[in-house]
Amino acid sequence: MKKKLFYTLLIFSGIIVFFPIIYSFMSSFMTTKDIVSGRLIPSEINFINYRELLKNIPIFQFFLNSFITSITAMFFQIIICSLTAYALVFVEFREKKAIFILIMCSIFIPWEAIFIPNYFIILKMRLLNTKLGIILPFLANGLGIFLMVQQFKTLNKSLIEAAKIDGCSHLFIYLKIVLPLSKGILSTWGIYSFLNVWNMYLWPLMISTRPESRTIQIGLKMIKSEEGTNFGVLMAAVIIVIIPSLIVLFLGQNQLQKGMTSGAVKE
Structure with a gap:
């Protein structure tokens, strides 16, 4: 019952x-x-709504812009966060604790507090209306570093020590030992970072002022403004927007669950 x-x-x-x-x-x-x-x-x-959407709005350009920025940000976050976590766990240096504390402090800084400074930095670098301008503030993430540090601490230290005794470099240990044993957290953070950048609205809105550089979320708002009460076209755009999110979530569901629980229990 x-x-x-x-x-x-x-x-x-x-x-x-x-x-x-x-x-x-x-x-x-x-x-x-x-x-x-x-x-x-x-x-x-x-399929009249989809035909109208493709005829009046460059939806595929918006889709491609979002896909490129999301994939690029995901790739760099995985690489930079994992390299930083590796250094904090397996490399001995004097400033390790201070750097880790600074990274932890960055997690508690709200995005709204650094939004304007980031905008002026991108403006000074002349990266407005570019994909790099959208991606640049999201190449690393303090939370991702923290989660990977916790995961790397659960790895068998004897494997690392044996590799060092055999003369393996840090790069070899990172690529051949640490990363293969941390697929769960890497997949989890990849999914999280992809969806986070894919669903961004305010930052791309500020950075991109031209249609050819705008992302899908801004395009959705443009469609709502231009089409008015044509709800069918708007719903067609919504379906196109959410398809990548659903695919990523369904394909990565198992890895997401494993990654969220990895490091919770030490053997």
Whole structure:
């Protein structure tokens, strides 16, 4: 009885969570008349909303800009965070504790507090309306470094010591031992950083003033402003926006769960 109740609650919760996505998908094939009338299923399947979207808005340019910035930021965050964590765990130097404390302090600084300084830095570097200008403040992350430090501390130190005795360099140990044993946290942080940059709105809005450099979230706002009450076109754009997020979440679900629990228990 308890098991049936448990699964019933799970199914009910799943319907509530996914209903907006399902309705958006259905609405993307509806006419404005069907949407306003409150229909849940389109009277007929047509792709007019997608045709209008591709005709009037450079949605694929926005999509490509977001994809490039998200993938690039994810790659550099994984590399920079893991290298920093490796140095803090496996390399002995005098300023290690001070640097780690500074990194930890950076986690507690709200983004709004450094938003304007970052903008002026990008302005002085003449990187407005460039993908690099969007990515630059997100090449590293204090939280990612902290999580990887905790993961690296759980690794078997005897493997590292044996590699050092055999004359292996830090680069070899990092690439051949540490990274392969830390796939969980690397995948988790990759998913997190990708979705974080993909869903950014305010920072790309400030940095990019031209349509050719804008990301998908800004494009979605432009579509809402230009199309007005054409909800079908807006829902078609929403579906295009959320597809990458859903794919990343579904494909990386197992790694995400493993990464969130890795380092919680030391053997």
